[in-house]
Amino acid sequence: MQLYNKLSSAEREKLIDEAGVNRLTLSFYTYAHIEDVQAFRDELFIKWNELDVLGRIYVATEGINAQLSLPAHNMEEFKRHLDTYPFLKDIRLNIAIEQDNKSFLKLKVKVRKKIVADGLDDSTFDVMNTGIHLKAEEFNRMIDDPNTIILDMRNHYESEVGRFENAITPDVDTFRESLPIIDQQLSEYKDSKNLLMYCTGGIRCEKASAYFKHRGFKNVYQLEGGIIEYTRQVKSEGLNTKFIGKNFVFDNRLGERVTENIISHCHQCGKPCDTHTNCKNDACHLLFIQCDECAAKMNNCCCDSCKEIVALPIEVQKSLRKGKKNDSMIFKKGRSKKTIQVDN
16 A cells, blocks of 8 residues: 655656646645644545545644645545535635645655644633634725734745735744744734734734734734635635735745735845746755756856756766755845855
8 A cells, every 4th residue: 555655756747747637736734633643644545546636735733734636527426525525515615726736755754743833832822712814805804904913924935025015014034933033023013003913824813813912913914815715716716916926835836826916036136037847956955046047047046156066967966965954045144144146
């Protein structure tokens, strides 16, 4: 019985091309008590592997956080399978704004301690006492209220390419970093302001809104379904969007276009650009923003040293990185250990 992915990304790409069918990219989450997490994980993998589901799914005793793609013709059977679990029955599926058959190339279902790394001790507060959920039209109205503080619960590299107008965007690399910073910097407004928060699909706000209510904030609200669902409602209902730019996503697309505004810049030359990429040097794999001209000049690398490495035979590259741990690296001016360079 197969319980783990056995194909490489290249092998999966070839199969997707040969299949020639449209795939849907979607996400969903829910907090629920799961007693036997390993058994649940294995059940999901077996069934979803049959349905040709690919993606990154985290399961824990507290629930599930799933980002995935599947053939469009398998969607109804996928929903029927979800409905066999009471806590997943009729769950909202956030369909991606922009579709790409290769958004995911492997099926990874992982057991974690938490479905979102928040660094919180859940036993110290009521995680189910969340903020008031707002749909797109309600969210727009509250944004226009001068008594509202709009709070982006995502990381700096996400808000850098797209955000709601006038939102506070914490200068952090991880979700867990943002919580104490926000609590401290906004403490004087606990009684007087509306705290209106949003994230990509809503999951970070579920925990954050409960945490801030625990910390004494009186008027806490969150965008239901996050930016993904907001954009869908804006389009279907003919609303004005208050979000500008791109919505960063954690799959091979690295972003979904919401509006044509480009609010960020190439990290190498400084020209307007919002295209995230990973350094071509697999020993680096730095996430940064790079325009087409710099990509061509630098061979899709972040610096001269990486450019030199990727020019070497592949076996030499493998030997150079053998035994070295490659942590996820994200470019951030003033904080990143990696220096972005471009030839003159």
